[in-house]
Structures are given as C-alpha cells and as structure tokens.
Amino acid sequence: MDTTLRDGEQTSGVSFSPSEKLTIAQLLLTEVKVDRIEIASARVSDGEFAAVKSITKWAKANGYLDRVEVLTFVDGDVSVQWMQKAGAKVMNLLTKGSLNHLTHQLKKKPEQHFAEVAAVITLARKKGLEVNIYLEDWSNGMRHSREYVYAFLDFLQTQPLKRIMLPDTLGVLIPSEVQEYISAIVARYPKLHFDFHAHNDYDLGTANVLEGIKAGAHGLHLTINGMGERAGNAPLASAIAVLNDFMPEVKTAVAEKSLYTVSKLVETFSGFRIPANKPVVGENVFTQTAGIHADGDKKNKLYFSDLMPERFGRQRKYALGKTSGKANIENNLQQLGIQLSDADLKKVTQRIIELGDKKEMVTQADLPYVISDILDSNTIADKVKIEDYVLSHAKNLKPSATIRVVIEGDVFEEHAQGDGQYDAFMNALKRIYKKKKQELPGLTDYAVRIPPGGKTDALCETVITWRHQEREFKTRGLDSDQTVSAIKATQKMLNLI
Template structure:
C-alpha cells in the first residue's frame, strides 16, 4: 500500500520558536520537497501576514506536481486568503475535544459541527480540495469525532486527519484510535506531535491501523518538542513495514535535512536517527571490526541509502581494524607493529580528554613512521588591510620551490582575503576548501587560535591545522600545511 506524505515543515515546522523563513528559503525548501517526491506541501498559513501570503504565492506559481495547501481555520476570512494565494487545497483545522470547544472557542458541539460544515461548503464552492484536521482528536470523544468526520464527508471533504495535538498517544492507543476510524470511506491521515518522544512510533501504528497519509516535518522540527520526523518515518516505513511504501526518494533525505537545518538555524543533535552526524559513525573496536567485515553487523541500513557516508571515529574505544581503514584512506600503509603503536598513542591522547582529529592522526603516524617531510611551500609574510569602509585586502608572500612569490586577494573578511590571495595562484586553483573550523584554546583576547581545515583535490581529502594567537596567520598556515600534504601525496 502506498502511503501519501504531507510535509508541513513550512507551516508547523516554522512555528519552532526562533524560526522565521524568508520567501526565498521557503521556495528552496518547497522545491526540494517537490524534487524528492512529497505528495502534499503545506506551504504556510495564509491568514498570518502579507509576507506569508507572498511566500505561498511564490510556491503556487511554480506549477509543482505536489498539491500545495494552506492552513486555515473554519472561517471565511481565512479561506479567502487561501484563495488569494491560489493554493490547491486547505488544511481546515477544526477543534474536536471538549476542552478546545468549550475553553478555547466558547461554543458547543452542535455549533462546532455547523461551523465545520459551513467552512467545507465554502471551500468546495470555490474549488478547493479539503483536508479536515480534527485538532486535539486524541483527547476527543471518539463517537463525536466520528460524527464530525461523517458530517465532513457528507459535505464533500476529501480527506480526514486525526491530530495528536499534544502528543499523548502511545503506539497502542494510536492503533486503537485509527482502527475505530478507518471505515469512514475517506482517506485518513495522521498528524502527531512529539511531546513524549513517540510521534514516529504513533505515526507508524496509525499507518498499520489504516491511515493512508502521514504528516511530517523535516528533522522533526515544530512547536514544543516538534512533530513527526520526516526522515525517521520515511526510512522506517521503507525498511520496517514492507507492506507499505512512499513516493519519497530516500537517497535525497540527508540533503533536505541539511537544507532545512541551514535555513532554520535549528541544530541537529549528533545522535539523531538517520541524519545526525553520529548516525553512521563508529568508534568501538568491536563495532569497527564487524562493520569492515560486513556492515550489516552493526548497521540496520547502509549510510548510502539515505545519502550518507560511514565514519570511523578516532578515540580510546577504537580498535586497530578501524584505524587501519582510516590510515589507508589517508594513503598510509603500516605494518602490524606500527599500527599497534599508532593505536596506543591515539588512546594516550584520548585519555587526556583530547578529541583526536585527522591532523593528530597524521602527526602521530608520521612520528611512528619517522617521516620527515620536505615542504615545497613556505609562508613568509601576510599583510592585511581592513576596515568599516574598506574591502578586506590581503597580500601574501610565500616561497614555492625556493622561488619567492607575492600575491594579493580580496574577500568578505581578512581570513577570506588571505586565502583568496593563495587560491588565485595556479598551484592552488584545483584545491577546494571544504571545511573550516576555529577553536580558542586559551581564554582572553590574546588566546591561541586553533584552525582546522579540510582540503580536497580530486578524490583526495586531507586535514591540516594551524595554531597561532592571530587567526589570519593560523588560517593561512593551516591552508598551506594542507596544500603541502596534497603535494606530497
């Protein structure tokens, strides 16, 4: 059975405290959702503001295959704004719990049904598809909930949605609730919140009980503890519920996760399933050994399935198999005694509380192998001109193979200008700076700065470090150290 996906990242997800997306950011996310096969995109809430309406209009103008919806209360003024935005459908949200009916709306059950029916009629008269969402359905009287839905079907509502608005369902109660509602002769969808960390589990139970549509947000963002996590739910359906499927291109999941994280500024916890940075990272020696022999030993899915790559982490729990694999990736072949010595040295470093990076690994391995490198490039001098009304400009003097070279560059800041002064030289043009990280090692304005970078040339990636009180010098030294490593290799 094919399960349809309604993504509400642009509406419910944007209600995450501190998140406010620009029209361009919304369009980028919507375009990616369309690209990866989402069936329904809730683009926003048209009643919210003029800016929100402009964002929705930009999305509806694209002619996506996905159905574009706006959130709407059961009020003509809301629906009129939806019509102005030229959406295909409305997510018509109608409270159905006595708590909401009496305390929030100060009305009665009968008046609530009339309000719902009138709103559906108004939508259908104006050519809109209607998904009626029963707000706080998980705390509603089920018989009354059925009555609201049956009335909605009589008035030509297209889809019915059960909302666990405050996340109180459990997998068992979710299955029971949807089992009691799956015979209403209309597609049934599930919208869960994650207040108790059960949104994905409750959504999967609803699917098993008859729901044919799920509501999600990318990275599980949303108010309070968030909504059903898109990536966790999609991969779980694909791998754990073989009788069900979706139209989502699973290999694109990591890309849209990173896009939403960058656009919203909402940090993804490292241990988050599927998209967290540690989801396919291994440090334990036993695990690394098993993974190298057969990845299924300690991974339920391959990282490539969702657009990821496996990582072996350097640390005190590491074993020699994972270490040897990482050394080979760095182009270093060692014998058994050398491998054991490098492993012991790394564990000594980790026991001191230090995070072991590829730069540390390179230094330790060089020491064990007694490699003395002859660097082709040497930094002689860096000069910076920068100010409020001056474009940052850098001149860099370096020596390459005993030839002194002076070059200049500009950038958005002094570090960028200094690196650009190097990158414009022919020797550096095919080298890409793919990662840049800065730490202050000591306190105070005279703190030592530790700059760690990653450079890529073709299919080879190297790390390098520069440590100086001056961030510009540290950055340039790290960059040149990395280039020297690439040239050696």
C-alpha cells in the same frame, strides 16, 4: 505530506524568509518527492502571504498547485478569501477534535461547531478550493470524548472532503493507543481517507508513525529534522527509513538519497541545529567509535545493518579517540592511502589514545602529522610551508594579503586582495598554485569554535572542510587569532594534497 514550512516553522525561534520557503518547497516536491507540502497558516502576516503567493505561482507554472496546502480556520469567509488572493487551491481546515477544546476554547455546542464548519466547506467548494479537515486534539478526543469524535466524523462523512487529518496535537499517545484509535476509526469509516499527524513530546513520534500505518492510516504528516511545536513532529528521514525497512508493502515516492541534503539546507535556513546523534541525518550516526566495531566491520561487516549510509548519500566513518583501537585507525589510514607496519601502527594507536584521554579531537586529516611526529620520519614531512605573511584591513579599503610560501624548497611570493583577510590570503595562494598549474581544493564549510568565557585571548579553533578529487576532508588550526588559525588549517590541507 511534509509540513516543515507550516508546523516546522512553529519551532521556537524559527522564521523562514519568502525566498527560503520557496527554495525548500521546490526541493521537497522535485528532489525529495514528497506527495504534498503544507506551507503556511492563513492570515498570519504579510510576509507569510508573500511566501505563499511565490510558492503557488511557481507550483502553478510547474503542475504542482494541487499538492500545495495551507492551514485555515473556521472564520466565515476570511480564510477562503485569503486563500484566493494567495493563489492556493487546497485548504486544511482546523476544527476541534475533542470536546474539551470545543467546550473551553470555543465555548460552543457540537451542533453549532458542525454548522460553522459546514458553512466554510460549502463556501470553499463554491470558490473552487479543495478541503481537508484537521481534528485538533483528536488524540485526547479519543481518550476522553470518543462519542464526540464519532459524532463529528459521522457529520464529516456527509461533506465534500478529500482527507480527514488526525493529529496527536500534544504528542501524548503511546504506540498501542495509536494502533487502537486508528484501527477503530478506519474500521468504522472505511470510505474515508485518514492522515496521521504525530508529535514527538515523549520521543515516540517515529514509533507512533509505524503503528499508525500498521493500523490503516492512509497518509502521514512529517517534517524535515523533526521540526515543530515543542519537541517537534515525527521526522521525515526516520519515518521513511522505518517504513522502507519494516513495511516494504507500503510504497512511498520519497527519494532517500535527497533526505540528507535537504536536511542540511533546512538546518542552515532555520538555524535549528541537528543533534549529532539524530538518526539518519545526524553527523555521528554513521560513525563507528569503538575499535571492536571497526574490527568487526573489517572482518565480515559484523556491525552493518540495513540502515546503510549510502542509501542517504552518506559514508561510514571511523572516529579517532581513546576507544578507537587499531582497526579504526587502519580504516582511516586506508582512506588516506597510507600503510604502516604493525609496530608503527601500534605506536600511532597509543598516541591517539593518549590524545583522546586529554579530550583532544583527532581527525583523519591529523593522522599524517601524528605519524610524522611519532615516527620522526621525513616520508610525510611538511613539503609546503607558509613562511611569512602580511594581512591588512583598513576602513573603506579592500583587505589585502602578501604571502611567502615554500613548496619543496622553491620560494613563491604573491599579493592579492579579497572580501576579507582570509579571502585575500586564499586569493594570493591561488595565484601561487596557478603558477604551478595545480588547482586548490574547494572550501565547502568553515566553522569557528571559541571556548565560552568571553576572553579576547582565548584559543580559537577553525575547522575547514575541503573537497578535492571527489573526496571531502577536514583540517583544523588552533590559535588565539581566528585568521591565523584558518591559515594553519590551510597549511595542513596543502600538505595533505
């Protein structure tokens, strides 16, 4: 069960709009193919109600309604009525899984709590709702008040429930405890279905998920990018990769190839950035930096593992920097279709090491320019030069651009308008290339980086990602003006194609 839209949205500073929630819900069920999604907490806000209503409307029309779940509370008929108005059919009832929480938060006796839980379950079932139960703070309950947990489960096995959900609410368990506690519960209640809900406060979420399944848990709660309270939940991508590789007897319906795509979408909607070194979905996790690794890959795939990028719709990359070595550079040149002699390759390697020592970022797209500079050769000279341009921006008027471009000695001049100065520039450029009957690459990402300090004359780096003939590549430009740095990055792209 994916709980990105409920527990994941409890990440500090994250709030999805109703349309964003609907889009993520649709992708999770139709593309990623998780079994269930938990999409909200009842009674939170009008926006949350609108989001749930739009998801349940879509889910009902497409046969997914029984796979859409909402967190609810022991509050008499309030949550039940909310569920009915929202069109939801499966409620995940939050109850107390430790004596400490029951005594100090609710200030109630076990028998009183059990009776109130039973009343909500009875009402929900009468209204046609399916009920699952969360045992909040269950992990501490097993550590400090196991008899209470067993008494509660003894009671719950008499109730018309679908699943009992065991959350490590505070993320305090270590793998051996997960193994011990879940094994004990599954052995004691063999007819009940138990889900395990791991948090990541000690960075043990994925390890605990693996132990939970080994111990006999029947289901898992996970989130995209490990989003959630505090340090977050166990991440879906990591957990699926671990289960597929280390527990092949456990089958899931999750489509590995969709994990990276939905991860990037959730990153965009949430503003919650994925760390570059995050397993499976991070930008760097399939990038080899050390030259010895690239050399080993080239000779006999010595640094490959079962965790192959192609499984997740990704590609292996070889970084360029001071530790790259010749093999990394050769791999990048091969992808660009460039061959160099050993002597020239040695010179290029040395220059990239020097740039790395200066903390310069070198990309694959920079390689032809490094080569051209070092070898003083016309073989990769600038065939395209953006000679002149005038950019205008005025209030209540569309931005415009007039540009003069020299392509292999031929001069072209065009004028165009756009939604911004750079858009106007690109529209003029497209007109020039249309005359040449050549299509420009599509722009898939546009990132601007400005050093901290707030100086208006600071250098601005624009990194643009392009897609051309089924290949993606990046170019970058550096200038104190953001639009000019984008134009410099664009000129690099024109020469690369």
